[in-house]
Amino acid sequence: MPDTPTVNVTRSGVSLLQAVAGLAVRRPCLILYSGVDAGLPFDLDPGTVLLGRSIDAQLHVDSPGVSRQHAELQVGEDDVLLRDLGSSNGTFVNEARISAPVRLDNGDLIRVGLLVFRFYERQSLEAALHDRIYRSATVDNCTEVFNRRYLFDTLKREMRLARRYQRPLAVICYDLDHFKTVNDRYGHAAGDAVLKNSAALLRASQHGVGVLGRLGGEEFAVVLPHAGIEQALEVAERGRQAIAEHAFAISMSGTGPATHRQTVSAGVAMLTSEMAEVTELLAAADHKLYASKHAGRNRVSG
16 A cells, blocks of 8 residues: 555544445545545544644644644535635645635545545445545556556646745655566566565655655656755665665575565756756656666665
8 A cells, every 4th residue: 555655644434344335324524545545534523623733633644744733624414614724735625725615515636735635425335436446546556656647647736836835846766776687587476576565665764755656667756845955865865775775585486485685776856947847857866866877776866
C-alpha cells in the first residue's frame, strides 16, 4: 500500500468491508484518495467534525501541509458544509480554494495539504467500488507506490502551487544501478521482488514527506513540496543509504535462497522560474542522476 506521504489517520468510521456490507447505512462519508489508507471510508456523524493535526480532531490527520485545526464539516440531516479554519495552506474543493463555507455535493474532491478525499452523500457499494477502481488506476501493481500518471499529475499541481505561493519545490530521481544483471542472474520474479523491496525502502526513508512514484522500469521519483535543496539532498541520501545497506533475499528455484546487494543513484533538482513544464523539472533531476552514474554510481548529485 503506498504511503506517500506517511499519514496517520484516526477514524471512528467503519472498515471498507463493513461499508460494502452495510449498504443500508445512509450516513455521508469521505473516502481517502491518497496515503497508506487510500480507499478507506470515514463516516461523518451528525454535528461538527474537526479535521486537522490536533489530537482532539475527530478526523485526525498527521500529514505535511495540514494545520492543527485545518477545517471543519457541519454535518446536518440534509447537507454537509465544509469550512476552512484559517489553515496555512488552504482547503480546496475540486481544486478551488474556499474562503467561505461550501455545501458539498456528491463526488466532490476535497484537498488538504497532500491529502485528497472524495465526498459521498451516503456510503454505498458504488462508492467502495469506485474508489477501488481509482486506486487501481493510480498505484503501480508491482511496487505498490504511485504510478507515472499519478506522479505527473501531482507534480503538475505542485508546480502550480509553488509558483502561486512562492514556495520551493524539489524532485528526486532514483535509478537502481546495474538492475539488468538482477533479471539476468536471478530471473524476472526476483527482479520484481527487488523492485518492490527497493520501493518500500525508499518510501520508508522519506520519513513521511513527499510523494513517491515509479517512473518506469527501475526508475523512481519523489515530489517534495516545500523542500529546499538541503532537505531534498538529505531525503535522497537516506534513500541511497537504505538500499545500499539492505540485504535483499532472493528465492531461486533449484539452488535455494541467495542474498543480493543493490545500490541506487540519485539526482536532485529544484523548480526554477524558467521551467514551464513538468518534463523540464524531471529532466533537470534526471541530468543530476546521470551525473551520479558517471561519477561511479551509488551516490547523490544535486
